[in-house]
Every structure is written in C-alpha cells, then in structure tokens.
Amino acid sequence: MNMKFIVCVKQVPDTTEVKIDPETNTLIREGVPSVLNPFDQFALEEAIKIRQEGDEIIAISMGPPQAKKALLKCLALGADKAILLTDKVFAGADTWATSYTLVQCIKKIGAFSMIFCGLQAIDGDTAQVGPEIAAQLGIPQITYVESVEKLEGKKLTAKVQTDDGYKIVEVKLPVLITGITPSSFEPTNPPMINIMKANKKPFSTWDAEELGGNKHDYGLNGSLTEVIKVYSPPVRQQGVIIEEETAEASVQKLIELLSKDKVI
C-alpha cells in the first residue's frame, strides 16, 4: 500500500540568536538570511529515510511568498510536492491559528499516513504547532521521536527520547510525529542535480479562499494568545564549579562560599 507523508516546515532566520526590536516587540529579520528550519529538515529526512517506492512526500509551509525557498530546498532534498500557504489573512497567527491553517491544508490534501514535524522552530521555540495539528485532526501523536525504527503495514515503531534514556513506542497510523534531532544528525546538503530538478516538481500556492475553512480562525483573528512583550532573557552569571580533591574539602569550600555570600 502506497503511503502519503506530509511534512510541515517553516522558513526561519539563519541564527539561533534572533534580536528583538524593543519598541515593536517583533523579531529583527533585516540582514539575516532565511533558511529551512533545521529541526524541520531532520523531520523531512526521517520521512525520506522510510519512504518506499510509490510513497509520496508532500512538504507544506505557511509563510510569506519568500518561504518558497524553504520548500524548494525540501523538493531538492527529496520531497515530491510542495504547497505554500500564503495570504495576508494568515498574518499575525499564533501557534493555534498556524496549526488551524496547516490543518485546513492537510484536510484538502486528503487521506495521509503520517505527518512529520520538527521539534520546534528556531525563531519562536514554541514547539506547539505539531501537537496542536494532531489535536485539531484528532489523531495520535508521538513527540521527541529520535528515529523512525520500523513502518509495517499500518503500524509505526519509533524510538522516543525521554529524560533518562529512550523508549520504543508503537502506534497505529495515521499519526503525527515531532522529531528531536539527535546530535549525530548531519543535515544533507542537496546535490546540484536535485537542486536543478526541484523547480520542475509540482509546487502549489494556496490562499485562504483556496483552503476554505472559517476566515475568522486564520491569522491574528484566530489566535488564542496575545503577545504582550518579547524580550531577551538577561544573561545568567557563570556558575562556580567546586572541584576539591575530596568530598569533605568540596563541602568545606561550598560552606565558605555560601557564608561569604551570606546565604547561610
């Protein structure tokens, strides 16, 4: 049975240290090149890894027209189709409204086997969109997936990271997974030949009208949260590591330091 995999991706600024405009509370994107969210690339490469002949991978993204670049990279990496959801109505969406938009797209695509999402986007770091898509679609989800171990018939086996190790989870399809990129992951640089073919693969641009749904649920109107203030957290002072020769000496040193700071 051929499967359809949907991969949700986002275009983000190429930095993990996005600066914030203190007056507008928005991210300063000027001068920062945009890239495919690295966590999403891992999700896409997991989908490619398990794809078998006849399966189809569709990359979808909500964003401005420039987000086409991120989707083209997905096509160059191995996705078969890409859909860009772009409309002024989508502007100002929080994670819920973003999920709603992506869900409308997924419903329009039709039956699917799996949805792949990255852990989070490196600009907002919310890690909400994947789980919210699963909630809105009413399908099971597995988060913190380190790797897809096996896909047999309608059963998926995944290796899931936990606080103190990992566990193996089995689930029936359809399912949504969010990946957690292992440190061993080396993102693929798309080869030239695939880059040249990317623009020849099917690419669609859908707006709100095309998606249908309730217009009030898109963008700022459909957002359940309101951003009051965005700020960079203050830089923490470096901690002190006590490395005396014996445990007793370390305790003595700790007491000295705490006494000096009048903690005890």
Next chain:
Amino acid sequence: MSIKFTEEQEMIRESVREFAQGKIAPIALQMEETKEIPRDVVRGMAELGLMTCTADEKYGGPGLDAVSAGVIAEELAKADCTGSTCVYYLVPASWGFLLNKYGTEEAKQEIFPKTVSGEWFLGIATTESDAGSDVGGTKTTIRPDGDEFVVNGEKMYISGVREAVKHGGGHVTIAHQTPERGTRGMTVFYLPLTVKGITPTYINDLGREGISCGGFSIDNVKIPKHYIIGEENKGFYILHEGYEYARALITVICASAGLKSLENGINYIQERKSFGKPLSQYQGINFKLAEHYTKLNMLRDWGYKALRTIDLEQEGKASRFETSKVVAMGKMFCSTWACDAINDVMQWQGAFGYSRECPDQAAWRAVRSFSLAEGSSEVMKMIVAREVLGKKQY
C-alpha cells in the same frame, strides 16, 4: 545589486557554502602540509555534484550553466584559503564544458561518469616548456594511425598530474596535427595519463599546494579516435571556449578570495589598537580598505557578467568575440587586484600576516598564480586591444 541570481543558484550557494565551510575551511591550511586534498573531501564534492558540474544529466552531471558554476567557485574560494579545491573544481568544470559541447558520445559516456563521481580527474594540458599563452608555439604532435592517433611531445606546468596518474583520468590536450598549417592545423583531444608512454614529473608550486603541479612526456602514446574533441585541425579555436570558461571562473575566484581576506582584515583592524586607537581609524588603512573593497566588488560583478556572457553565447545571444573580450577584461586585473588587497591585509596584521598560520598568506600565493594560469594578464590585454581596435588596426 547588479547581479540577480535565480532560486536554483541561491540554493546552490547555500548547499555549497554549508559543505565548504563545514568540510573544507577547517582543513584548508592542512592541505598545504599533506600536499593533497583528502579523498573524503573529493568524495563530498562529487556527491554534491561539483566535479565536472558542466556535464549533462545523461552523463551523471547536473549540467549547470556558467553563472551557477561561478556561484560554486565563489563559495569554494571563500572557504579554501589555499585555493586548492578551487583549482580541483574549476579545471574539470571548464574542460568538462568543452568535452560536453564538442566531445564524441563514446568519450562522454566513458569519461564523465568517472569524473562526476570524483574517481578520475579531468585536467587541461596545453602548456609546454617553450609554449604557454602562445599556444601556437606548441611542439607536441598528433598523427592518425589507422583507427587510432599517435601522440608525441611533452607538457609542463600542468595541474592535477599526480591526481590523474594516481586515481585515474586525463587531460584535455592540444597538439599539431598538420604543422605546416600553424594554428589551423591543431587538434584537441583527451589524453589519459594512465597509459603506456606517459612519464610524469612534478614541480613544487608556490601555492595551491593541495593539488599537484607537474608535467609529463608523451612517447608514442596511442589514443582511440573517439578521444578527439571537435573537428581535427580546428582545435585551436574550440580550445579558447574552455579557456574562457576557466578565465571567467578564475575572475570570480580571485574576487571571492580577495573579499574573504578583506573580511579577515576588517575584523583585525577594528580590534587591534595602535597608539591608542583601532587601526581602522587610520586613513592610511581605511582608504586602502575602501579602494580594495570597491575594486573587488567590481571584479566580482564583472566575473558574473563574463559568466553570463558565456551562457548567452550558448543561447546564440552573444558572439565568440564578445565573450572573449568580456572575459579577458575581468581576467586581466583579477589576480593583481586580489593580490594587492591580500598583501595589504597581511601588512595590517603585522608579523602574524607573514606567518604560515595566517590564511591570507596562503590566499596570496594561490591568487598570484592566476595572473599566469589559463592565459597571462598580458595576453588578456592583447585580446581586449584586438577586439577594440579590430584585427586590421591591431
């Protein structure tokens, strides 16, 4: 901005940049010690589709246009201060372009899959001890012998000789087939370096030490007819298309290497203080910076204009002569301007700039070669003057 890159070219840049900065930049200076590009780097370049990137898809290549090939060259030059991978890339790209355009189907089927995979090296061997930019002065000969051709002579100051001998491959070569007809009797062909009758020699180059330089004698070497590139006796003319491709790539490489060095210099002069203020605040330094920055950006633009002209020529929208002129106008100054900029960056950095640990000195030695390689700066002036004045007035 005068250059507008396509979506594909932007993706090519991103992909090559990530690879080059991750895999080449950290080991660049090391290649000068080992005198070779690590094979895993060559494999990585090949997997990305950089080796013989001008070969058509049906031979396994991505069939890139010249501007796209320039984007790759620019990113490699930014990452590799020694210029070694730049040469390892640009030579097969340029002469693969010629082979792709004029080579026989049989030769392309045989050679390209091996060069695209990175196993073989495809080089260029026209220079001889007594004939460099003056290709007509070539002494090597080629003569038909039944179904084969027999080649005799020698080639010298050739890049990638060791690589082709050790790993396989060969060089696009030119020789006199009908000596009495001068340049109208020369033939271009593919010469494998792993056959009987080839004896290599090696030379210690001043720079780009990750790729070998050397020569080889050719003693009654027999090659099959399908290795002839283009028409017999018309090699002198088609050869220039390969040269021009390489010259345009070299222009972009020089601009990129110079701008990368300038970036190093800018970081240094902003941090380093002398007599109570940063070096960047001295006009003796920042005026030079302004001049180099302007010249190198103009050079970069012109390099891409030259590559675009090559692409236009393939579409029948630019003449052979126009291409020759535009390419030569960029190549004429590329090495000099980049060397001048890098030399000043070395000077700004004081004693460190003169040490082997400084990447800029390696870049200077690499870029210096390009006032000679693929046609000297003097020959570029001859080309431009001839095209401007017309052949009768020149």
